[in-house]
Amino acid sequence: MATYGTWAVIAGASEGIGAAFARELAASGYSLVLIARRAAPLETLAIELRALGREIEVHAFDLASDALESELRTIAATHPIGLVVWNAALSVMAPFLTTPLDQHRRMLDLNTRGPVTAAHVFGESMATRGRGAIILLSSLTAFWGSAYLATYGATKAFNLSLAEALSIELGPRGIDVVACCAGATLTPGFSSLLAGRKGPRAMAPEAVATQTLAKLHRRGAIVPGGFNAFAQFLMSRLFPRRLAIKIMAGETRKLLPR
């Protein structure tokens, strides 16, 4: 808080990794603006966090909609936001051609237009104050083309590239920017994807949030979890790129809905 300020905004805060960031930040003393589409789980979380003595505001709207910029500008104008977590994403796991084009567009809207808008809107006031932090939730899929998750994986590569570039550009203005390249994480979204099947080794959302916040000052890419960091190193540095892509495709195919 001494570094970034006392208010944080979390886009996609109602459950999973976003809710874990909210709990961790509230425990550290932050007041929060929580965003998601469903008001009810946001309100439940807000009641829990207000009990810690924090100011918690809830904004229920669709981050993929045209209202995005004006909603974020209102939040930026009324709160001195020092930390932004862009967590919300749409992930469609299915063959590329059988996924309707509309779904691909929605992934582009939420996963790429969203973080660019948030980084621009909140980055302006952070740069004026000379301090702030922006966390973009990326994924291990960012490092290789991801068959059966092609558009999702490409949006996560976009987030990684955006965060790496902004960390250099905005770092000298006092703003730390990181991409959290999470591996499999036990969120409600991930659990529903598994539908009772045994999936890959998965981290707890709380561990993803804690490890990311602890490494914010490093700027650039963060891979939470020793196992994930080792796998990313192995696949990126020791395997030919095409082989890594094929291995990932094989693992993802096992998770396709039956």
Ligand SMILES: NC(=O)c1ccc[n+]([C@@H]2O[C@H](COP(=O)([O-])OP(=O)(O)OC[C@H]3O[C@@H](n4cnc5c(N)ncnc54)[C@H](OP(=O)(O)O)[C@@H]3O)[C@@H](O)[C@H]2O)c1
């Ligand atoms: N879980 C994993 O294994 C994993 C692995 C690597 C990376 N990640 C990344 O981590 C992030 C979070 O993943 P997760 O599994 O926790 O996701 P999730 O369970 O699907 O939760 C996403 C959050 O975003 C909100 N949200 C989704 N679409 C929204 C929209 N259009 N407008 C407003 N809010 C929206 C959801 O609430 P509402 O439904 O109420 O809107 C929810 O609070 C994502 O960026 C994902 O790509 C996850």
